[in-house]
Amino acid sequence: MTTDEPAGPGEAGPPDLPRGGSADAPPAGPRSRISHDGEFGEIFVLFLVNLLLSILTLGVYRFWGKTRIRRYVWSRTSLHGDSLEYTGTGKELFLGFLVALVFLVPLYGAYNVVEYLYPEDLELQTGLGFGLGVAFFFLYGVAVYSAYRYQMSRTQWRGIRGAVAGSRWGYGLRRFGFIVLSSLTLGFFSPFADVHLWAYRLRHTSFGDRPFRFAGDGGVLLPTYALCWLLYLPTLSLSMMWYRAARLRYLLGQTRYENLSFATRISGRQLLGFQLGNLALIVLTLGFAWPQVVLRTARMISAHLEIAGEQDFEEIAQSQAARPATGEGLAEFLDVGGI
Amino acid sequence: METFAGAFHDGVTAARRRVTVRLGAGGLDVVDEANAAVAAWSYDELELVEEAYGGRPVRLKSRAAPDARLTVADADFLAALLPRAPRLGRRDLSRARVLPRALAWGAATVAVLAGIYLALPGLAEPVAALVPVAWEKAWGESVARRGLAAFGAKRFCAGAAGRGALDRLTGRLAAGHDTPYRFTVRIAESSQVNAFAGPGGQVVILRGLVDQAESAEEVAGVLAHEMGHVVERHPTEALVRALGLSAIVAAFVGDPSSLAGGVAEFGATLAVLSYSRADEAEADTVGLAMLGRAGIRADGLAVFFERLAKKHDELERLIGYLSSHPRSRERGRRARAAAGAGGPAMSQADWRALKSICRG
Numbered sequence: 056m057t058t059d060e061p062a063g064p065g066e067a068g069p070p071d072l073p074r075g076g077s078a079d080a081p082p083a084g085p086r087s088r089i090s091h092d093g094e095f096g097e098i099f100v101l102f103l104v105n106l107l108l109s110i111l112t113l114g115v116y117r118f119w120g121k122t123r124i125r126r127y128v129w130s131r132t133s134l135h136g137d138s139l140e141y142t143g144t145g146k147e148l149f150l151g152f153l154v155a156l157v158f159l160v161p162l163y164g165a166y167n168v169v170e171y172l173y174p175e176d177l178e179l180q181t182g183l184g185f186g187l188g189v190a191f192f193f194l195y196g197v198a199v200y201s202a203y204r205y206q207m208s209r210t211q212w213r214g215i216r217g218a219v220a221g222s223r224w225g226y227g228l229r230r231f232g233f234i235v236l237s238s239l240t241l242g243f244f245s246p247f248a249d250v251h252l253w254a255y256r257l258r259h260t261s262f263g264d265r266p267f268r269f270a271g272d273g274g275v276l277l278p279t280y281a282l283c284w285l286l287y288l289p290t291l292s293l294s295m296m297w298y299r300a301a302r303l304r305y306l307l308g309q310t311r312y313e314n315l316s317f318a319t320r321i322s323g324r325q326l327l328g329f330q331l332g333n334l335a336l337i338v339l340t341l342g343f344a345w346p347q348v349v350l351r352t353a354r355m356i357s358a359h360l361e362i363a364g365e366q367d368f369e370e371i372a373q374s375q376a377a378r379p380a381t382g383e384g385l386a387e388f389l390d391v392g393g394i
Numbered sequence: 395m396e397t398f399a400g401a402f403h404d405g406v407t408a409a410r411r412r413v414t415v416r417l418g419a420g421g422l423d424v425v426d427e428a429n430a431a432v433a434a435w436s437y438d439e440l441e442l443v444e445e446a447y448g449g450r451p452v453r454l455k456s457r458a459a460p461d462a463r464l465t466v467a468d469a470d471f472l473a474a475l476l477p478r479a480p481r482l483g484r485r486d487l488s489r490a491r492v493l494p495r496a497l498a499w500g501a502a503t504v505a506v507l508a509g510i511y512l513a514l515p516g517l518a519e520p521v522a523a524l525v526p527v528a529w530e531k532a533w534g535e536s537v538a539r540r541g542l543a544a545f546g547a548k549r550f551c552a553g554a555a556g557r558g559a560l561d562r563l564t565g566r567l568a569a570g571h572d573t574p575y576r577f578t579v580r581i582a583e584s585s586q587v588n589a590f591a592g593p594g595g596q597v598v599i600l601r602g603l604v605d606q607a608e609s610a611e612e613v614a615g616v617l618a619h620e621m622g623h624v625v626e627r628h629p630t631e632a633l634v635r636a637l638g639l640s641a642i643v644a645a646f647v648g649d650p651s652s653l654a655g656g657v658a659e660f661g662a663t664l665a666v667l668s669y670s671r672a673d674e675a676e677a678d679t680v681g682l683a684m685l686g687r688a689g690i691r692a693d694g695l696a697v698f699f700e701r702l703a704k705k706h707d708e709l710e711r712l713i714g715y716l717s718s719h720p721r722s723r724e725r726g727r728r729a730r731a732a733a734g735a736g737g738p739a740m741s742q743a744d745w746r747a748l749k750s751i752c753r754g
Contacts, residue, residue, distance in 0.1 A: 369409035
């Protein structure tokens with residue numbers, strides 16, 4: 056394994072990782088796996104409690120219910136005999152929601168006010184609607200990064216915290232720009248966009264006082280993407296699952312943390328089966344099987360995520376990074392998803 | 395003295411140390427394999443990191459060292475610890491059984507949902523009574539505009555003579571009726587056959603209905619019926635019901651943005667909301683009273699409806715009105731019974747003007 060000086064958060068990764076990726080042999084070292092042993096009965100009870108109390112409180116309770124469920128899921132996921140820990144609170148989510156409310160309600164309201172004052176001016180309404188659409192499209196990326204940063208800062212393992220640096224506005228802007236570029240290139244910029252966005256996230260993520268590292272090149276994924284693109288219509292868009300599996304294999308394969316490397320051998324077919332299964336579960340039970348979807352996802356990750364390398368964890372010190380005070384307000388509004 | 399094997403993380407590095415935990419007099423004493431003291435945590439500062447389930451390791455932290463963690467796998471540990479640190483009981487689920495809990499919470503959920511479903515219609519009326527008239531007027535204008543869109547109408551018809559005729563008819567029907575609303579009655583440019591009422595005195599009749607009517611008394615009947623809905627606050631009650639339902643659904647789904655946009659959306663559906671039979675009967679009664687006081691023939695609505703029902707070839711357009719204003723024979727008979735007395739709704743000139751209101 057490489058012993059180069061790891062890059063600090065925010066800097067471009069050092070050229071210690073070969074850019075080829077797919078042709079490299081998997082790193083040597085003992086294998087470890089994440090395991091998950093959540094049970095459906097237990098998580099389903101949490102889901103029911105959340106549902107009932109949310110209805111009774113007109114939705115206010117859902118922040119606490121969500122926190123409870125995350126605490127359960129995190130605590131049933133373990134590595135090397137120690138489980139993860141979720142230290143977020145319902146209050147933090149609730150405050151984040153209120154903050155987002157303060158900013159977003161005027162936006163919603165402005166549109167309704169304009170509609171009320173100028174009901175005949177269709178051009179103004181359409182223009183404003185388009186502007187708002189663009190704004191929300193951009194804000195979605197901001198929300199995704201903000202939620203990621205919050206959850207990582209509230210995740211601990213062996214008492215050591217995760218942290219995410221970087222700027223959610225920067226991420227939102229990049230994501231927005233990349234999507235525009237992808238549309239302009241009929242989608243062919245996507246592999247590059249995907250790699251750039253993953254790189255931004257990973258390089259700004261650290262566990263304890265050490266960052267994750269990543270070096271990758273979208274060009275490696277381009278042939279696979281092109282093939283899936285050509286097969287898009289004949290396979291009714293299912294071919295994209297194969298691209299997504301290839302992308303996951305590449306992105307994980309190029310990710311490092313200290314002496315550890317990551318990999319997955321998940322195939323397009325496995326990914327497709329997984330997504331279809333989740334879809335069927337949700338649709339057939341009108342959403343009540345959602346806890347099972349959560350469990351399936353956790354089990355999927357633990358089954359397919361491979362970690363290799365020998366790491367002395369005593370070297371990893373506690374993170375000194377500042378933690379965001381509240382989180383996910385925007386994500387709550389824009390329905391970013393996740394648990 | 396009871397001792398338990400455990401794992402300790404000091405929160406300074408990610409190292410894991412094997413330790414032995416002793417339940418001391420004032421707190422937990424944690425020593426490592428060389429019997430060196432690792433931590434001493436008093437009982438009243440102890441907290442469970444997450445809910446403790448039966449048969450699983452217990453994880454503790456202390457307010458004295460917020461990043462450190464102590465994990466003990468022994469099943470008897472928590473039971474031995476609880477008497478000394480009763481506050482931990484709050485997160486102790488070790489004796490809870492899944493199935494009874496699931497059934498209990500599931501039953502409670504079903505009961506609450508059923509209760510809300512049953513109570514909501516009854517609650518709508520008193521809540522609607524609390525809504526300020528100014529709000530109703532604002533809502534009404536929004537509903538009227540959204541109703542336009544719902545029926546594919548682009549504008550309200552503005553023929554001056556027709557508007558005058560309509561206003562005079564409205565004035566006759568409203569005269570003497572004690573209501574805080576000022577009626578705003580308009581014809582919308584749409585070939586569909588329908589009419590609806592919004593909160594705060596808004597009534598919209600579609601041009602298609604005026605086209606289908608063969609006498610002014612029929613239009614007067616429809617108008618009086620809709621004004622009856624307004625006077626009895628049915629549109630506001632329907633809006634409150636719809637908002638209540640959407641708030642429940644939003645809570646269910648966890649989607650806050652739908653609350654923000656909810657009011658506007660339901661304006662459109664109000665236009666084709668079907669009121670309950672009790673509401674329809676009430677509107678009929680009030681409408682008949684209006685027609686009677688104004689001295690207008692009261693069977694217009696019944697005649698209009700019966701003729702519509704016979705017209706099979708125009709079923710498509712008529713379905714709109716019929717489906718949102720279902721009537722039993724009972725109501726038709728009542729309307730006919732009251733028909734005897736009463737004169738014309740408006741002059742022939744006014745009727746012609748009303749018929750051509752959309753052409754000016």
